[in-house]
Amino acid sequence: MKLHFTDYLIIAVYFLFVIGVGFIIKKRIKSSNDFLNSNRSIPLWITSLAFISANLGAQEVLGMVASGAKYGIMTVHFYWVGAIFAMVFLGVFMMPFYYGSKARSVPEYLSLRFDEKTRALNAITFAVMTVFSSGISLYALAKLLEVVLHWNFDLSIAIAAGIVLVYTFLGGLTSAVYNEVLQFFLIVLGLSPLVIIALHDAGGWSSIKTQLQPQMTHAWKYMGSANENPMGINFMSLIFGLGFVMSFGYWCTDFLVVQRAMIAKNINAAQRTPIIAAIPKMFMPLIVVLPGIIAITLMQPALLSKGFSIPTNEAGELDYTMTLPSLIAHYYPTGILGVGITALLASFMSGMAGNVTAFNSVFTYDIYQAHFVKNKSDKHYLNVGKMATIFGILFSIVTAYIAKSYNNINDFLQLVFSFVNGPLFATFLLGMFWKRTTSNGAFWGLLAGTLTAAITHGLTLAEGKGGWISPMFEIKSGMGQAFIVAGFSWIGNLVTTIIVSLATKPKPDHELTGLVYSLTEKPKYVTSKWYTKTLPISIVLIIVTIILNIVFF
Amino acid sequence: MLDKLNKLSFVIGLFFFAISVILLANYLTSNSQPQQVNLYSGIIFLIFGTIMMLLKNTED
Numbered sequence: 001m002k003l004h005f006t007d008y009l010i011i012a013v014y015f016l017f018v019i020g021v022g023f024i025i026k027k028r029i030k031s032s033n034d035f036l037n038s039n040r041s042i043p044l045w046i047t048s049l050a051f052i053s054a055n056l057g058a059q060e061v062l063g064m065v066a067s068g069a070k071y072g073i074m075t076v077h078f079y080w081v082g083a084i085f086a087m088v089f090l091g092v093f094m095m096p097f098y099y100g101s102k103a104r105s106v107p108e109y110l111s112l113r114f115d116e117k118t119r120a121l122n123a124i125t126f127a128v129m130t131v132f133s134s135g136i137s138l139y140a141l142a143k144l145l146e147v148v149l150h151w152n153f154d155l156s157i158a159i160a161a162g163i164v165l166v167y168t169f170l171g172g173l174t175s176a177v178y179n180e181v182l183q184f185f186l187i188v189l190g191l192s193p194l195v196i197i198a199l200h201d202a203g204g205w206s207s208i209k210t211q212l213q214p215q216m217t218h219a220w221k222y223m224g225s226a227n228e229n230p231m232g233i234n235f236m237s238l239i240f241g242l243g244f245v246m247s248f249g250y251w252c253t254d255f256l257v258v259q260r261a262m263i264a265k266n267i268n269a270a271q272r273t274p275i276i277a278a279i280p281k282m283f284m285p286l287i288v289v290l291p292g293i294i295a296i297t298l299m300q301p302a303l304l305s306k307g308f309s310i311p312t313n314e315a316g317e318l319d320y321t322m323t324l325p326s327l328i329a330h331y332y333p334t335g336i337l338g339v340g341i342t343a344l345l346a347s348f349m350s351g352m353a354g355n356v357t358a359f360n361s362v363f364t365y366d367i368y369q370a371h372f373v374k375n376k377s378d379k380h381y382l383n384v385g386k387m388a389t390i391f392g393i394l395f396s397i398v399t400a401y402i403a404k405s406y407n408n409i410n411d412f413l414q415l416v417f418s419f420v421n422g423p424l425f426a427t428f429l430l431g432m433f434w435k436r437t438t439s440n441g442a443f444w445g446l447l448a449g450t451l452t453a454a455i456t457h458g459l460t461l462a463e464g465k466g467g468w469i470s471p472m473f474e475i476k477s478g479m480g481q482a483f484i485v486a487g488f489s490w491i492g493n494l495v496t497t498i499i500v501s502l503a504t505k506p507k508p509d510h511e512l513t514g515l516v517y518s519l520t521e522k523p524k525y526v527t528s529k530w531y532t533k534t535l536p537i538s539i540v541l542i543i544v545t546i547i548l549n550i551v552f553f
Numbered sequence: 554m555l556d557k558l559n560k561l562s563f564v565i566g567l568f569f570f571a572i573s574v575i576l577l578a579n580y581l582t583s584n585s586q587p588q589q590v591n592l593y594s595g596i597i598f599l600i601f602g603t604i605m606m607l608l609k610n611t612e613d
Contacts (some may be wrong), residue, residue: 006579010572024564046561178561185565189601193594334577339572451606550585 001148001329004425007338008169014186014342018167018349021178022412025171032381035172037104040176040262046181047269048276051260052284053180056187057351058139058144058344062286065327066320067350068156068285068292069310071230071479073552075292076285077238077266080219082247084278084545085148088538090252090261091275093517097432098262100514105262106255107366113431113515115439116370123366126255127359131392133417134355135399143402148325149341157400160345164353165393169386173361176353177260183346188280188341190336191287198294201306208293209298216293217551221363230328232476233483241483243488246418249425256358271534278541282548295323352396360388412434419457422486423449423493430497437497445497452492458484565606573598 003011033039042050067075094403103109107126142156167175202208208217215222215229222228223235227303231239251274252256261273298308308330313319328340364385373380427446430437458469462481513519530536576595580588 006575010575013568013571013575017564021564025564178564181561182565182568185569185601189569189594191596193590197590331590333588333590334583335576335588336594339576 001325001337003149003338003341004334006335007341009514010335010338011342011345013155014346017182018179018346019163021182022167022170022175025175025178028174029170029172029382031378032271032364032385033378034174035382036317036357036364036385038172038174038177040263041265042263042265043327044269044272044276046177047260047264047273049184049280050177050180051257051273051277052281053184053259054349054354056180056184056258056284056347057354058347059137059140059351059502061347062140062144062290062321062324064285065292065295065324067383067479068289069296069318069323070292071318071477072221072293072296073219073289074223074229074231075289076219076548076552077242077498078247078291079281079285080549081239083251083281084541085111085243086247086251087278088282088541089248090258091143091271091273091278092534092538094252094428094444095261096267096520096522097273097515097517098258099264099267100520103262105184106253106258106363107362108370109515110427110431110442111366111370113512114437116438118427118443118446121443122424123362123370127362127367129420130355130359130362132399133396134352134359134392134396136403137351137355138396139400139403141345141352143404144325144344144348147322148329153404157397158347161393161397164349164356165390166362167268168353168356169389172385172389173259173263173357176350176357177263177440179346179353179357180260180350183350184280186339186346187289190339191291193267193336194327194331194340195287195290195294198291198298198327201292201331202297202303202307208297211297211302212293212454216296217552221553226476227318230477231480233480237480237483237487241487245425245486246427246483249421249423249486249490252423253428254421255362256354259358259361268532268534272532272537274492275534275537275541282541282545291321291327292320295327312478339516356389356392356396359392360385363388363392369431379511381444385549417448418482418486419453419489422489426490426493426497430494430501430516433517434501435512435518436501436506438501438506439497440504441497441501444500445493448496449489449493453485453489456488460484469541562605562608566602566608568606569598569602571602573602 022544029035031039064075064078076293098106098109101109101112103112107119107123110122138157141160142153145151146153146157151196167179171178199205220235223238226232226234226237261270264270264273295308295310297303298306299310308326310318310320310326311322325344330338332340364381368384369381423446426449427442431442455469457466459471460473460481461467461471462476463478464476465478466481475484508520573595576591576598580591580595
């Protein structure tokens, strides 16, 4: 792939705009609350698009296209089984506690509901994970540019990290959120022509269904047995592992996304943020899953004349991660090629900025202020937040080089993330909906859940990974293994939390008002329009999602 | 103009307007490759950018 002047010009215009946004927002930053929390003043349409966009990093975009090519339409389960239901649950049931408690972060909610040790455990693991995620995003960006465009690895890291540093340092969370919205439109509008051209070239959806094995074009039909579908899992593992534990664990408790809803103007907007975000999310498979399915179709014997192929790796296997870049290289001429590459750059940088802005909030509020330096002036914490931004970027650069040195560090870290995130939802579910849950129950439940995840991984083997205790159970795909590990870790956490809670003393009811469902007055809204109410939109969303699952059954 | 830059919808509109100008200029000046995708994308970006710039929104 070779870029020309026009392509570079488009990339330069994008860089100019993202840095410009930082300078524009800088004038609004007066306090730590402005810098780290956007002063809870962001309009609903922006929080909603930022909510979905925070998850639309390049690892997500490249990964979903890759999964589309590898597993076919089953990849839509991440959206139509996982994300939508979890986002609706977050909006309807959990946002009133996050927003209403006036917590500035997810770990701070844990301190209000439980205690400081649970908050510290969550804050430290989250801070480490965000820095590593940001670094791996940076590494993946530089690697992609090196392989596809033959750009210098070190220079790519320096430019990308430098630009993210400038706009997050100047404008804090607001700047990151505004750029996430720009990134969302850039990805959707930048990749839509690719989907249209490639789909047309492949002969449309009917041709795809003819060319591919039926397992690749039916979302549910072959889920009865793990041996009948490319993902190697049955519908129970999918619904419980992905649909419940992993998706609810991510969408409902990960501060990176929840933070976007917490900066809305009021509780109604905060509740509607994930619900409005679920509307475009429902249709994202058209942009990030369909291209993968098209790509694998174009490699079928009848369509070989189209001249497209997914590159192979050193082992001679298809390198699915390169599916999207190869489609862009194959179909985009100079001009729109610059837009496609900019969309990829934007998603990498936005993913990094999202992690850094979540990191600086958690570090400042939940680690520094909570455990080291209390009762200082607001200006002090504003400066700490800015310093945390700089160090977050520097740690990300270090992590990017660590990732470069160790081939499997990404897999290892993703595994650790799943160990930590998987069980977390049990803590929140019990904490918000069972007032008997105690601080000790939450803390030991979290630790037990993580331990259960590690043991499950050690006893299962998938694609050569896991089985480090004893490979007693073999699973067809790594993704299927992740669902099973998440499911067991969640059960481990749930059972431990309940047992320890029953054996320890709970907080009195008056300390839990606003933090637990049964002790909190439900918010009432004075509005007559159904589409501004949380519940009616949620019901419509769920019905449409069910219809989509039936259509692509 | 400077006030409008405080509105995100205007900034997004201006970005896509600028990109559309580049794409359409590239289409008009190039005769070496099939450039239809640049033309159609440029027109769509132009329409989207203009709508976003003209959009009245409630953000401060």
